[in-house]
Amino acid sequence: MSADVELRAGGLPPPPDTVGPSAWLRQNLFGSWPSTIFTVVLGALLAMLAALVIQWVLNARWGVVTDNLRLLLIGQYPFEEAWRVWLALVLLSVLAGLASAIGGGAIRTLANWLAAGQAMLGLLALGSGLGLHVAGALLVNATLVWLAFFVGLRWPVSRRHLTLATLVYVPVAVVLLQGVGGTPLSVVPTRFWGGLLLTFLLAIAGILLSFPFGVVLALGRRSNLPAIRLMSTAYIEVVRGVPLVTILFMAAIMLPLFLPGEVRIDAVVRAVGGITLFSAAYVAENVRGGLQAIPAGQLEASDAIGLNAFQRNVYVVLPQALRAVIPANVGLFISLLKDTTLVAIAGGGLLELLGIGNAVLANPQWAGARLEIYAFITVVFFVLCYAMSQASYRLEAQMGVGKR
Amino acid sequence: MWARDEGQVTDQPQVTDQPLVPGQTPDVTRSDIIVCRDVHKWFGQLHVLRGIDLTVKSGEVIVIFGPSGSGKSTFIRTINRLEEHQRGDIFVDGIELTSDIRNIAAIRSEIGMVFQSFNLFPHLTALQNVTLGPIRVRRWPRAKADQKAMELLERVGIPEQAHKHPAQLSGGQQQRVAIARALAMQPKIMLFDEPTSALDPEMINEVLEVMRELAGSGMTMLCVSHEMGFARAVADRMVFIDEGVIVEQGPPSQIFGAPEQERTKQFLSQILH
Numbered sequence: 001m002s003a004d005v006e007l008r009a010g011g012l013p014p015p016p017d018t019v020g021p022s023a024w025l026r027q028n029l030f031g032s033w034p035s036t037i038f039t040v041v042l043g044a045l046l047a048m049l050a051a052l053v054i055q056w057v058l059n060a061r062w063g064v065v066t067d068n069l070r071l072l073l074i075g076q077y078p079f080e081e082a083w084r085v086w087l088a089l090v091l092l093s094v095l096a097g098l099a100s101a102i103g104g105g106a107i108r109t110l111a112n113w114l115a116a117g118q119a120m121l122g123l124l125a126l127g128s129g130l131g132l133h134v135a136g137a138l139l140v141n142a143t144l145v146w147l148a149f150f151v152g153l154r155w156p157v158s159r160r161h162l163t164l165a166t167l168v169y170v171p172v173a174v175v176l177l178q179g180v181g182g183t184p185l186s187v188v189p190t191r192f193w194g195g196l197l198l199t200f201l202l203a204i205a206g207i208l209l210s211f212p213f214g215v216v217l218a219l220g221r222r223s224n225l226p227a228i229r230l231m232s233t234a235y236i237e238v239v240r241g242v243p244l245v246t247i248l249f250m251a252a253i254m255l256p257l258f259l260p261g262e263v264r265i266d267a268v269v270r271a272v273g274g275i276t277l278f279s280a281a282y283v284a285e286n287v288r289g290g291l292q293a294i295p296a297g298q299l300e301a302s303d304a305i306g307l308n309a310f311q312r313n314v315y316v317v318l319p320q321a322l323r324a325v326i327p328a329n330v331g332l333f334i335s336l337l338k339d340t341t342l343v344a345i346a347g348g349g350l351l352e353l354l355g356i357g358n359a360v361l362a363n364p365q366w367a368g369a370r371l372e373i374y375a376f377i378t379v380v381f382f383v384l385c386y387a388m389s390q391a392s393y394r395l396e397a398q399m400g401v402g403k404r
Numbered sequence: 405m406w407a408r409d410e411g412q413v414t415d416q417p418q419v420t421d422q423p424l425v426p427g428q429t430p431d432v433t434r435s436d437i438i439v440c441r442d443v444h445k446w447f448g449q450l451h452v453l454r455g456i457d458l459t460v461k462s463g464e465v466i467v468i469f470g471p472s473g474s475g476k477s478t479f480i481r482t483i484n485r486l487e488e489h490q491r492g493d494i495f496v497d498g499i500e501l502t503s504d505i506r507n508i509a510a511i512r513s514e515i516g517m518v519f520q521s522f523n524l525f526p527h528l529t530a531l532q533n534v535t536l537g538p539i540r541v542r543r544w545p546r547a548k549a550d551q552k553a554m555e556l557l558e559r560v561g562i563p564e565q566a567h568k569h570p571a572q573l574s575g576g577q578q579q580r581v582a583i584a585r586a587l588a589m590q591p592k593i594m595l596f597d598e599p600t601s602a603l604d605p606e607m608i609n610e611v612l613e614v615m616r617e618l619a620g621s622g623m624t625m626l627c628v629s630h631e632m633g634f635a636r637a638v639a640d641r642m643v644f645i646d647e648g649v650i651v652e653q654g655p656p657s658q659i660f661g662a663p664e665q666e667r668t669k670q671f672l673s674q675i676l677h
Contacts, residue, residue, distance in 0.1 A: 295523075297519060297521055297523035298523060298525065300486050300517075300519065300523060301517075301519065301523035301524070301525070301582075301585075303484075303485075303486060303512065304484060304486065304512065304515070304516070304517035304519075304586070305512075305516075305536065305537035305541065305585065305586070305588075305589055306509060306512045306513050306537060306541040306589060307536075307537070307540060307541060308509070311540050311541070315536060315540060316525055316536075319527045320525075320526065320527050323527070
């Protein structure tokens, strides 16, 4: 009796022809005649495609990337001042490393990608005419992320200090990049900023600013006060009815024409403003979906323990609503990152990664290298977007989306 | 008396000698902690509360029962303004329940509530569920709130679950956390809205046990419940509500032994078998 029970607890081994790689192949690729034919034909097509791509990659004029790497990375930022960019990256790397030591999977994923991305660019810089110090800086940065991670594991920095450091970092980085008149840190006007640096700045600023604005709009749309509700709804609907490129065009070209001559708003600020105002409307609609998913009982329980409306939103409603819409919001921020390329199209003189690519192509020397430069830009965007989506999967798992 | 500070009792507004509303009979005494007079409530066209009069003395345990849709849940939800009553007066501890947000806040701070579906905050641990109110509303330092919350979780018998999230707890454990959460605000009155109806049979008793102990500690309790064994053992008074009015009320001995109203008799015969 007891042996019988034991056997049942352990279970019988599966039949030999249902497990292992050969069984998998048979079941999934060669299960039937049509399936076998499909597998063979598709396999042949894929192999041909791969051969073509590899052949192109081997024969492409990659000089268009390596020779113009400086432009692609930092635009027309003066090369003798470029150390400021690397220094900003050093600080970011250290912060990311320290944060990943105490933070969860999402921050760790982002930090790893920051390290990997800098390492890849560093290796690319090694093979270009950029000079060893640039390659060195990027490679050192990559290791700094991991170094800071291990330091952070050994001597953990408190969450509060890290948040504070991040808040301080943003203005420090901006001042570092822009410089201050009359100091050794000479001013580098934003019209010289470009390439990946500008793409990065536009995307991060857009994400950081549109998120809180969108949350406020979403709450406004559900407010009990008709005026606030009406204004929020009107804003969201109007913005969602207008293409981003129109808003960017307004920000780049029309706004300066309407403003009095002495009022000048920086071109980068205008672009960030346009992206933020646009993106916030979409964030708001996402968040509204999350707000609607909160059961009425949660609000009643908050009321019953005496939370006021503000506390109810901050401590009960938003934490639940926001984590429910993480996937949707990350999707939105990925498109925001890609939409920064519209800044190049809207004009106004800002050359982010795609804009720099087009500018390089305008040089007759590289006129034929269209495919190569776009391939490079594609890969850069893919890596950035992939890193974001990986981080969002981690964030979902961490916050337990789907389990109540 | 473990759920409240000793000092609070003396802070009660003096209502002993004065009638609550000038011109009305001064039959409201200090020990009447809840006074409802002619409470009406409509949902759209539907007249769900049709003039409820109920006075609850401090420390009294009242079990409210009645058919589904009779308005019993709606009635206790009007007491802490989860539902607004449209006619009549409600006084809680001498404070009149009006639309004034300060009055509502004051009354809610005297009343704890336990729901049928627990309504724990799923993103917080059991401990954080209990400390949220004390920290954010009462502005207690975290250490004090944590300590008090652990005492309460011990009181309801689940200190070892303090750091789990609601989804990791059984229904009975969740409801006990919900009771601890309500008690953490040191209420004078506890409202229970069918606290065991959503529970599997084997978990009902662990919740009733906590409620029984709470009743023994002198807490004023209003329980909407069909746990007749609990009512018989613990209730000072039972209130039968049907079609938005109180049909009959009295001590359990009367309700179970010699109900006066035919409807009460009929309903009891349906739920007692």
